[in-house]
Amino acid sequence: MTFFDLVSPAYAAPAAAPAFDWAGLLPMVVIFVLFYFMLIRPQMKRAKEHKQMVDALQVGDEVVTGGGALARVTKVGEAYLTVEISKDTPVVIQRASIQTVLPKGTIASA
Template sequence: MLVSTAYAQAAGGAPAGGFELMSFLPLILIFVVFYFLLIRPQQRKLKEHKTMLDALRRGDRVVTGGGLIGTVTKVADDEVTVEIAEGVRVRTVRGTISNVLAKTEPTKGSRDDKETADAAPAKPETSAQSAGVKIGKMFGRK
């Protein structure tokens, strides 16, 4: 016979019934990397989006999830009415607002009025000034 018989050797490397941390260390390391690179930034982004939606108010220029740009005319609990053109209003779910382009100053009597109570009262604008401001805001100017 040219081939010798092979006998199985007894495994002597791992202790019987013991728990080795080194075998789970790569899995723990992968989870830690995923947490800091994927899970944590996503949670932070969701939190910022929620605070942005909670601060949404009438007069803000927004972008919807579908790419429509418009001005918020009415804010309800779960839906927002956005005016995308003069006389064209669209009702959308609050969560589909993806970005706020321009924030407006709080109006008198709004819930944000308490924060700005210490500020000086604004001067009344003439109709020509307010029309110029509206046109400027329409094109993204302040």
């Protein structure tokens, strides 16, 4: 008989698996809720406002493009606009590249 034969029966039975602890999941849920209300929701609101602004563009509107160019809308298409960045200089751009619609007369005063 060896020492290991004596120790073997002394081992304790394996512990039962612990129950799932919902408290460990709570911080993740709180972080997700904070991200939603501080990052995702405001971004969705800005995107909706931008889409409404772009959909409302008309010929003659003065705009600022994504590249910072001031331009006047001369033709409105489904996905593209033709803008005039200076006299007799038309440029075709995507509707989504419009950053801001300016008040009338802004280009003349610039």
